[in-house]
Amino acid sequence: MELMLALGIGVLIGSGVWLLLRTRTFQVIIGLSLIAYGVNLFIFSMGRLKTNAAPILESGAVDPSRYADPVPQALVLTAIVIGFATTALFLVVLLASRGLTGSDHVDGTESK
Amino acid sequence: MTGAADHLLIAPIVLPLVAGAALMLFDERRHTLKAMINAISTLMLLVLAVNLLTMADSGAADGGAMTGVYLLGNWPAPFGIVLVLDRLSALMLVLAALLAMAALVFALARWHRGGPHFHTLFQFLLMGVNGAVLTGDLFNLFVFFEVMLAASYGLALHGSGPARVKAGLHYIAINLAASSLFLLGVALIYGITGTLNMADLAARIPQVAEDDRMLLHAGAALLGIAFLVKAGMWPLCFWLPTTYTAAAAPVAAVFAILSKVGIYILLRLSLLLFGATAGASSGFGASWLFVGGLLTLAFGAIGMLSSQSMGRLAGFSIITSSGTLMAAIGLSNAGVTSGALFYMVSSTLTVSAFFLLIELIERAQDPSMDELAAFTAPDEDADQDSEEEVGVVIPGTLAVLGICFAGCGLLLAGLPPLSGFIGKFALLTAMLSPIGEEPDSIVPSSTWIFFALLILSGLAAMIAMVRAGIRTFWAPAEGPAVPRVRLIEIMPVAFLLVLCIGMSIQGGPLMRYMDATAQSLHAPSAYIENVLEAPRVTRDNGETAP
Numbered sequence: 001m002e003l004m005l006a007l008g009i010g011v012l013i014g015s016g017v018w019l020l021l022r023t024r025t026f027q028v029i030i031g032l033s034l035i036a037y038g039v040n041l042f043i044f045s046m047g048r049l050k051t052n053a054a055p056i057l058e059s060g061a062v063d064p065s066r067y068a069d070p071v072p073q074a075l076v077l078t079a080i081v082i083g084f085a086t087t088a089l090f091l092v093v094l095l096a097s098r099g100l101t102g103s104d105h106v107d108g109t110e111s112k
Numbered sequence: 113m114t115g116a117a118d119h120l121l122i123a124p125i126v127l128p129l130v131a132g133a134a135l136m137l138f139d140e141r142r143h144t145l146k147a148m149i150n151a152i153s154t155l156m157l158l159v160l161a162v163n164l165l166t167m168a169d170s171g172a173a174d175g176g177a178m179t180g181v182y183l184l185g186n187w188p189a190p191f192g193i194v195l196v197l198d199r200l201s202a203l204m205l206v207l208a209a210l211l212a213m214a215a216l217v218f219a220l221a222r223w224h225r226g227g228p229h230f231h232t233l234f235q236f237l238l239m240g241v242n243g244a245v246l247t248g249d250l251f252n253l254f255v256f257f258e259v260m261l262a263a264s265y266g267l268a269l270h271g272s273g274p275a276r277v278k279a280g281l282h283y284i285a286i287n288l289a290a291s292s293l294f295l296l297g298v299a300l301i302y303g304i305t306g307t308l309n310m311a312d313l314a315a316r317i318p319q320v321a322e323d324d325r326m327l328l329h330a331g332a333a334l335l336g337i338a339f340l341v342k343a344g345m346w347p348l349c350f351w352l353p354t355t356y357t358a359a360a361a362p363v364a365a366v367f368a369i370l371s372k373v374g375i376y377i378l379l380r381l382s383l384l385l386f387g388a389t390a391g392a393s394s395g396f397g398a399s400w401l402f403v404g405g406l407l408t409l410a411f412g413a414i415g416m417l418s419s420q421s422m423g424r425l426a427g428f429s430i431i432t433s434s435g436t437l438m439a440a441i442g443l444s445n446a447g448v449t450s451g452a453l454f455y456m457v458s459s460t461l462t463v464s465a466f467f468l469l470i471e472l473i474e475r476a477q478d479p480s481m482d483e484l485a486a487f488t489a490p491d492e493d494a495d496q497d498s499e500e501e502v503g504v505v506i507p508g509t510l511a512v513l514g515i516c517f518a519g520c521g522l523l524l525a526g527l528p529p530l531s532g533f534i535g536k537f538a539l540l541t542a543m544l545s546p547i548g549e550e551p552d553s554i555v556p557s558s559t560w561i562f563f564a565l566l567i568l569s570g571l572a573a574m575i576a577m578v579r580a581g582i583r584t585f586w587a588p589a590e591g592p593a594v595p596r597v598r599l600i601e602i603m604p605v606a607f608l609l610v611l612c613i614g615m616s617i618q619g620g621p622l623m624r625y626m627d628a629t630a631q632s633l634h635a636p637s638a639y640i641e642n643v644l645e646a647p648r649v650t651r652d653n654g655e656t657a658p
């Protein structure tokens with residue numbers, strides 16, 4: 001499972017960085033989204049990977065090793081919300097740029 | 113710990129949040145009402161910030177550094193989120209409120225009608241800045257950072273136009289990428305230490321296992337890059353002059369605080385987490401900050417010399433001041449930190465005043481150069497003209513602008529008698545006579561390089577300012593030479609410059625405050641203890657509340 005997750009994060013972030021460095025605004029925003037997905041998975045993995053473990057403790061004496069860490073799950077939820085909002089905001093700016101300059105190049109003009 | 117006074121600590125976050133949310137309920141056409149709400153809220157913020165500053169400073173009189181701690185939801189410190197007020201955060205609050213006040217008054221002249229939701233975004237920006245300097249939790253810091261950045265994206269585009277949208281596009285893309293690095297860093301640090309509370313982190317870092325220390329450092333470095341992008345370290349700063357130049361004048365003026373928020377967090381985290389008590393991690397990143405700061409300083413000075421427009425000149429002066437501060441943080445010496453804090457306040461006020469002044473000066477130039485200032489919404493124009501006749505136009509416009517410009521020049525270059533000089537002088541003196549070492553100890557050559565660069569950057573600022581001044585004020589008049597400047601537009605500039613003059617007159621008490629701030633930053637044990645042992649609020653019957 002660790003290998004799968006590591007590969008997944010690597011592929012997501014790798015393709016995200018590649019797209020981020022492209023010249024079209026649409027590629028940039030997709031790149032940023034992919035990076036955000038990779039980062040979210042990474043945060044999740046920082047709580048250690050566990051299967052069939054609940055993140056909420058029961059009352060009474062409990063063995064913490066049988067539970068998943070709830071903090072990264074809370075963090076990743078916040079990160080998803082914020083990432084979604086900022087991506088939407090960026091999309092608006094991207095459309096404004098397309099409308100004002102008539103080009104979807106990141107610099108607003110086609111490179112000669 | 114009872115009564116409303118305790119909740120004063122969270123007020124700088126709640127007040128702009130409520131004001132900003134309330135502003136959204138009103139229609140865009142009700143300019144006056146929205147401006148009133150914004151002005152009242154900003155003024156109250158300023159009063160609050162000054163109150164908190166005296167609170168943070170007075171605690172020290174009865175022994176040790178006082179750190180105000182506010183437990184959100186009354187959860188004890190490492191588990192819940194805390195807000196922490198010490199001298200440094202109080203200083204940042206006051207600085208942010210002062211800049212906001214000046215920028216807002218300037219914007220009321222005409223800029224606030226240049227696009228929708230100016231007042232709302234303005235309040236949310238303040239909320240983000242205040243939250244970022246008050247929070248004592250890394251992930252909470254991320255949230256406030258994003259609030260601040262989201263508001264700044266909107267403000268950077270205020271007034272619209274192709275130049276702003278183009279610059280804004282780059283600005284947003286870079287900051288989104290930096291936010292990803294921020295998250296990676298926070299997640300790594302959490303994965304290693306199991307905590308996000310800054311004070312708890314500082315207590316746990318010395319005990320991190322040797323194998324994990326590399327990962328911890330990698331996390332801290334990733335986190336640092338996110339703030340260095342914001343603070344504008346070379347080579348992460350190329351977006352800065354373009355964005356700040358393209359932004360509307362009052363927006364650029366209030367943006368001057370954003371790069372200082374980056375500096376604030378670098379200062380806070382490097383001294384708290386990697387200070388003298390951090391065991392094997394002590395001093396991590398300090399040499400990187402120092403070298404990066406020197407490079408940034410040199411880049412900023414060269415940039416200032418090569419700037420053709422005053423807007424870019426101001427942008428590069430932000431980079432120069434960031435470079436100076438980063439190198440000063442890198443030296444990790446209490447005396448230098450204290451000088452750097454003074455320099456930070458002075459340079460932020462100056463650059464902010466300069467951004468406001470530039471718009472007024474450039475109004476005198478060829479109207480076609482004023483393209484950026486033109487509003488895109490045509491229906492605003494009729495309203496605009498009739499109102500502009502009413503505003504008080506100041507006499508002797510060019511003389512007043514010239515005096516303000518000369519003041520900015522002196523402050524940026526760090527020449528006496530203004531506060532820019534005192535800040536640099538305090539920095540240079542502290543570098544040559546480090547506190548706590550033998551008086552005859554040799555000053556390392558790296559410090560001499562910093563010393564020389566600092567003085568040369570002052571010279572570069574002087575040359576660039578004199579050249580820009582000659583070109584603007586002594587050029588033969590063509591066309592509409594004398595700009596129409598209203599009293600309400602020149603007042604904020606004068607206000608900021610008078611503050612700088614006040615800083616040099618009140619230099620003694622201010623330096624005492626900065627010294628105390630630096631001392632408590634370099635001895636973070638009191639901070640850690642105060643946060644981790646902050647008492648929970650109890651009900652009257654003695655039980656702890658939920």
